[in-house]
Amino acid sequence: MVNIAILGHGVVGSGVAEVLQNNCKGIAAKAGDSIVVRRILDLRAFPDLPYADLFTTDFQDILQDEEIRIVVETMGGLHPAYDFVKACLLAGKSVVTSNKELVAAKGDELLTIARERNLNFLFEASVGGGIPILRPLDQCLAANEVFEVAGILNGTTNFMLTKMIREKMSFDGALALAQKLGYAERNPAADVEGMDACRKTCILASLAFGKHVYPEEVYTEGITAITEADVQYAAACGGVIKLLGRAIRTEDGHVFCMVAPMILPSDNLLAGVDDVFNGIMVRGDSVGDVVFVGRGAGKLPTASAVVADVIDEVKHLNARKYLYWGPNEPGHVRDHRLAPVSMLMRFSCEEDAGALVQIGRTFGDVRMISIPDAPANEVAFITPCMPEYLLMDKIGGFSGMTLTRAIRMYAVR
């Protein structure tokens, strides 16, 4: 029998308790031992639950209980989650967390503490919800040089973009629907401004390329500026707009890392990942492209990933598991403006002919894109591929034309 504790009885934490109970027989068989929830930390009381007596409001009840070998952290947020998790590891307890904010900000420190004490710190649920991605990525990494990890990492914004694409909804309409269905929070900033995707991108980039990447190092652009016209332009380009998190290794061993709406060609495997689904692509030298798709959030999908980690830790109570990355290294993440990119650019211009002459003179032949409902005096085209700062430099010389929108085209590098 292995005793565990759960910190935070919210959506995910209560789901963990539920999955452990519903599938207890199968889980015990898998883990080789029964798993018993001994304590649950929450400031609220849940008197009507059958396990109401497990609740405590005092973290010390868990920290000082030597019978508790594994602690599940599902509180979310940086504090006090960080302080509690660190204290648990220092006290010799292995930890499982679903908290992407914590892992993105403190992963290297917590992994190092776990490693030094021969404990496990696992966080499969922090990226892609229930989709097994960190272990498969680790497996891909085992026999491959990984060049790129890219993914649709936020279900809320993917749901909204799907509605904007398929049902021609406006951003505001799609957001209101997402909120009504419970996919978006009342304050949707973390989703629509890309912060949630940014944290997950950091975790993927850190694991894929071995050095901790902090959220502050990742250029992050959300979907708040995306309009119906952008969606139409994307279709005219033969693609769809998706909010992508992307980390690419450069030839000299650095990393380009970014979260932004990008136009994916329709035949890209991620282009068909719609609604609240997440999809993550790993590109390796031997395996080529591998894609993982599933529900990236939700109570039970996320809980099932947490429970899989718990089972893994029960099986490895006295042995370390694999996931690990090294400390952050300044300069490891390169300025995204150095990355070569092709963009769909829209300009509002005083007169079309002059604009076309300037575009041709600057870029040579480019692919012009038009849509039926284009605003008056708008020209749009797909730029050649070059470092982003160079692209911006070149259009800086345009006169009588104002850049109204630039969306990156996703392309294999």
Add this chain to the structure above:
Amino acid sequence: MVNIAILGHGVVGSGVAEVLQNNCKGIAAKAGDSIVVRRILDLRAFPDLPYADLFTTDFQDILQDEEIRIVVETMGGLHPAYDFVKACLLAGKSVVTSNKELVAAKGDELLTIARERNLNFLFEASVGGGIPILRPLDQCLAANEVFEVAGILNGTTNFMLTKMIREKMSFDGALALAQKLGYAERNPAADVEGMDACRKTCILASLAFGKHVYPEEVYTEGITAITEADVQYAAACGGVIKLLGRAIRTEDGHVFCMVAPMILPSDNLLAGVDDVFNGIMVRGDSVGDVVFVGRGAGKLPTASAVVADVIDEVKHLNARKYLYWGPNEPGHVRDHRLAPVSMLMRFSCEEDAGALVQIGRTFGDVRMISIPDAPANEVAFITPCMPEYLLMDKIGGFSGMTLTRAIRMYAVR
């Protein structure tokens, strides 16, 4: 340093040697030890290779070499691969194989021998080539009751169907192209008749549901009878034809298992898995649907999965890993005709009106399907969902109508 041997220096075996060499530094870091190929068994000599001196034609050179701790079997076929693998396990060596025929026929026996001797027998590459699927499935299984595993498991036939769908090629034209490109062998029977997909379905079903499923127990239908008209009918139904391997758990704990061309709705995640790609869907009670996509064959993708297994075995030289299933149990796989199914049925009939009356009388309202190029005197419709034997019973009563084709509709159960 861990010494390994490779049995069979064909496409996959030479790929394993290549991946181990190309990524040796990263692999040693991952495995925590360097991995050295000490012997390669092949009847042919490869005098021009830098590692020509490693070759032997005598299996005893490997079996009796106590320095060799791990043996990679990439010969394919049942004999002598089975005899060699069994001898290696009995001699205390862990084994990695990419041989689906071997695992589908002898998995339970070899897993049992490995378990009794505290050795590992891993075979990630036997399903889905380079796609990590068996470990993620194991992870899904850890915290989920899995209801279904379904997949596009054969890249050759998926390539052919893609050509038939997108470019309106005939079966023969698509096969000739696949052979020209090296995707299909000169004798394409194992691919086009579904045997390859059947073996992989057995491995997935055995792992997902815990009891060995033999190929003989799985109803298997290839794509040799699929015509351009079938492809058009599928489109008219709002879907695409894919060769699917499918294993479903019944409520009473049995399994329905089948390989057959099925019409997948276009919005199904597997419907977009085209060309030589494989895609596998796992459906669990907590996680919902999770899909894994990538190249299901090819030298380096498959080799990278083999090498990942080797690394795992190096890390667990003295500890067993997880993959396991129990022995076959007669009656565990139920007769596929008992499974509820809806079918697209095409009939050649003496006169249309009479046919429609009989169809209406038998099934009530059904969805009639027509295509522009339908043969004369043909009616086609989608049947209601009911056990297949019942469906066949009912149409057995039709008169003046001959069933020319029945294709199963894929539907979530």
